[in-house]
Amino acid sequence: MPAELRFGIIGCGEIAVQTCAGISAAPNATVAMLMDPRPEVLADLAEFYGVPTTTQAEEVFSNPDIDAVYIATPHDLHAPLGIQAARAGKHVLVEKPIATNLKDADTLIETCRATGVKLGVAYLAQVDAGAAQARDYIHAGLLGDLIAVRMTALAHKPDYYWQGGYTRRVATTWRQSKARAGGGILIMNLVHDLNTVRWVTGLEVQRVYAEYDTLATPVEVEDTLGAVLRYTNGAIGVIQAGSAMPGGAHKDARGPRIYGTKGQIILGDPPLIYRTEAPEGSAPNTWSELRYSGPKGDRAEMIRRFAEAVLNGQEPPATGEDGRKALEIIVAAYRSGEMGRPVELPLET
Ligand SMILES: NC(=O)c1ccc[n+]([C@@H]2O[C@H](COP(=O)([O-])OP(=O)(O)OC[C@H]3O[C@@H](n4cnc5c(N)ncnc54)[C@H](O)[C@@H]3O)[C@@H](O)[C@H]2O)c1
Helix, strand or coil: CCCCEEEEEECCCHHHHHHHHHHHHCCCEEEEEEECCCHHHCHHHHHHHCCCEECCHHHHHCCCCCCEEEECCCHHHHHHHHHHHHHCCCEEEECCCCCCCHHHHHHHHHHHHHHCCCEEECCCHHHCHHHHHHHHHHHCCCCCCEEEEEEEEECECCHHHHHCCCCCCCCCCHHHCHHHHCCCHHHHHHHHHHHHHHHHHCCCEEEEEEEEECCCCCCCCCCEEEEEEEECCCCEEEEEEECECCCCCCHHHCCCEEEECCEEEECCCCCEEEECCCCCCCCCCEEEECCCCCCCCCHHHHHHHHHHHHHCCCCCCCEHHHHHHHHHHHHHHHHHHHHCCCEECCCCC
16 A cells, blocks of 8 residues: 555545545545546546546546545435445545435445445544544543533525535536435534534434424425434433524534533534633633644545545544444434434434
């Protein structure tokens, strides 16, 4: 294995542009090949990175100069393409969500395990030093016993988003489709918060009750969702998510919140902490910025850490199992909303 991880990019739409920049900025990774079925989205990236392009994924999978693939396609293709890549011996870094259903997620995880390739999910929490500091504090007991969690994903997505995302790089309607995207704001955006809270707290969900609907947007997927979660330690979580919320989230209302018997943490920018028992020399019962050292979770850091893990034969910072855990809560929430009653985890796939 070379000192640099050579990536083949599968899907060169909106987010691939940013991830290619992240790969380029990472000291241990390089963009080596670009693939998309639409030749028109390959041209600008090919010119910038000066690497071969193809419209056939098989050409990436069979290329001996590619070590890993980064999959940034519509959600329903994550698992099928990841499975093909793993069978060809390529390490897999897949965009969130890992899949649109648990069966696909399991097949992808199992195929990577059986073929001996590493599987990572492109979450940012696991590579964010602020989230890591919050995690250390929580595990050291600074917040006491965890009793509640609040997660929000509130946006006012413009009409054009549903035909091509925020940048309109690719004219496409997959984001509107339940079959292609798996759902709306919950699986598209709140998936990050579910992963972040799980990674930072270690809490696992045992029951979900959700209500969701499409109330203000002419699309198939949900634009409004509320859910209550019960965690295995007894803590209670709430989710509020919406993609048609005028004003979106006020800056003071961003970031997951974690409440304990001795304080709380807001994982915003910057992260904040409130403690009833402050360290010597500072006042109790006050808010302060949660200080940390190290990189903020961005795409270059996500790539650097994934490449480092693969090159050293270790597990990536965000694993396939991490991807599956967030997806399981999402699937449970959708089932709950459909049936109008709480759903227990673990789910039968
Ligand atoms: N846009 C964002 O801000 C953002 C941020 C983080 C993660 N993501 C995730 O990245 C993924 C892609 O989202 P996007 O916004 O870039 O979408 P997009 O529609 O802009 O790009 C998807 C690309 O996949 C290509 N594609 C379709 N079928 C393909 C196939 N069979 N093989 C290879 N490529 C194929 C499309 O032609 C398109 O270029 C999604 O999982 C999304 O949730 C997006």
